[in-house]
Every structure is written in C-alpha cells, then in structure tokens.
Amino acid sequence: MHGLGNDYVYINCLHQKIKHPNELSVFVSDRHFGIGSDGLVLICPSDKADFEMRMFNADGSEGNMCGNAIRCVGKYVYDNRLTDQTDLEIDTKSGVKQLNLTIENHRAVAAEVNMGEAVLRSRSIPVETDYDEFISQPMLVHGEVYLVTCVSMGNPHAVIFCDDVDSIPLEIIGPLFENHEKFPERINTEFVQLIDRSTLKMRVWERGSGETFACGTGACASVVAAVINDHCDPGSEVTVRLKGGELKITYQEDHTVLMKGPATHVFDGTIDAPIA
Incomplete structure (x- = not known):
C-alpha cells in the first residue's frame, strides 16, 4: 500500500510473529531483489488500542511513527473486515493515534489522523x-x-x-x-x-x-x-x-x-x- 507514493510492505501480524523484522525490512525494501518499498509495516494486536503499528525503514532501523503508513493501516484493517469501526485508535512507538476513515463503496480511501502535539523542546x-x-x-x-x-x-x-x-x-x-x-x-x-x-x-x-x-x-x-x-x-x-x-x-x-x-x-x- 502507499500514501502519496510513500510505499510500504504491510504484514498482518495479528496471528503470526515476525522474528527478525529489521532484516526482513531490508530484504523486502530492495527494489531489485525484494518487493521494493520505503520499508516494512507490521499490523499487530494491542492491549491499549484497536491495533498496533510497527514500522521499519528500508535500512532496517525501526521508526517511531509514519503518517502515511498509519492511514494505510486504517485502510487495511477496515477493508479486510478486521474492524467495522471508522473511528480507530492505533498504537505506535510515539503513542496512540486517533484515525477517522473516509469510506467509499465499502472501502477506506482516506483518513484524518490526530497526530498529537508537536514537540519543540x-x-x-x-x-x-x-x-x-x-x-x-x-x-x-x-x-x-x-x-x-x-x-x-x-x-x-x-x-x-x-x-x-x-x-x-x-x-x-x-x-x-x-x-x-x-x-x-x-x-x-x-x-x-x-x-x-x-x-x-x-x-x-x-x-x-x-x-x-x-x-x-x-x-x-x-x-x-x-x-x-x-x-x-x-x-x-x-x-x-x-x-x-x-x-x-x-x-x-x-x-x-x-x-x-x-x-x-x-x-x-x-x-x-x-x-x-
């Protein structure tokens, strides 16, 4: 999936675990030998929100947050009937974010995300x-x-x-x-x-x-x-x-x-x- 061309490979981890996500991100992100992407996103269960998002950059480093990816996570869980809610909470390494999905023809096509407070310190x-x-x-x-x-x-x-x-x-x-x-x-x-x-x-x-x-x-x-x-x-x-x-x-x-x-x-x- 992608948000404005910021493309990631997404894996449903609600019933499976990825043991080495850092190395896997490097592999799948390679546009010649893998799938090709800006990184890897895992969609995981959460005990504090509806779902958890973990995202990894193309070099294997784990990021705290990605605004384009979190919209795609919302689309994935709705389109695949993992939820019927259009207002979602997604946990990230930078805290729980709130999403409101836009639905057309029973599919999520966009989202508004409350990204939380900007930090200037x-x-x-x-x-x-x-x-x-x-x-x-x-x-x-x-x-x-x-x-x-x-x-x-x-x-x-x-x-x-x-x-x-x-x-x-x-x-x-x-x-x-x-x-x-x-x-x-x-x-x-x-x-x-x-x-x-x-x-x-x-x-x-x-x-x-x-x-x-x-x-x-x-x-x-x-x-x-x-x-x-x-x-x-x-x-x-x-x-x-x-x-x-x-x-x-x-x-x-x-x-x-x-x-x-x-x-x-x-x-x-x-x-x-x-x-x-």
Missing part, C-alpha cells in the same frame, strides 16, 4: 544545542548556512525554508543533515517552499530511507515550523504539495496537528523471504 527532539527550542537557527552544512527549525512529531524533523525546492541537491544535502552531529538519533529533513500562507511545497529526506515521495510527519512538522515562523496561520488548513500528491495539515491552537490524506492499496501477495 530541543532536548526531546533531540537536538544537541544550548537553545531550549531550535527555531530558525543557522547551521553550516556542505559549505552553506541554512536556517533550521526542529520539530518532533513522534520522530525528529529539521525544516528548512527555501526559494526553490526543486533546485536542492537533496541526494547530497540530505545525508549530511541526517547524520549531523547535532542530531544524535539522526533526523528527517524537509526543504519547504512557501507558495502562499495556505500552501507549501516540500521535498523530504527520510532517515534510513532517503528521498521519498511523501512523508506525513514531515508535512506536519513543516506546517508547524511555518506557523511558528509566521509563514502560515495557526488553526488554518494548509495544503502541502509533495512529489506524490497533497496532504491537508492543520496546526491547531492546542498545539495538536491534524493530517488528512489518501491511502491506496496496490497488491497482495506472498514472497519467499530468507529471513522472517
């Missing part, structure tokens, strides 16, 4: 800095100074506003930000172009996966950064244009973030995996 993101919040702070990367705003949406993000996202050499700059010494747990990096106060254009370098077509948490972090830097308005829905399509994001007055976007099924199948 540097220590909690984490960012190695003396500033309590890392907002529009200069960083020297690859010989250039970038103004960076850091936000956590359950996973860490560095947001940089620029005039033209298409001209950014992301394959060079992305890894340098991801592995910068300021970010002890690595970081996802978003380059954001301001179209107007209700529209952003974004490219993303995801830690462990590289450039992807979309990143839900990254779109949320970008809107939060845009609001606190007075580029967008709090409480207003902002359209974020990504390589794979558009997400609708609202940074609410209570500091929680709402995300609306599609979820798309591609195919089901089986694979002979050397590690499971």
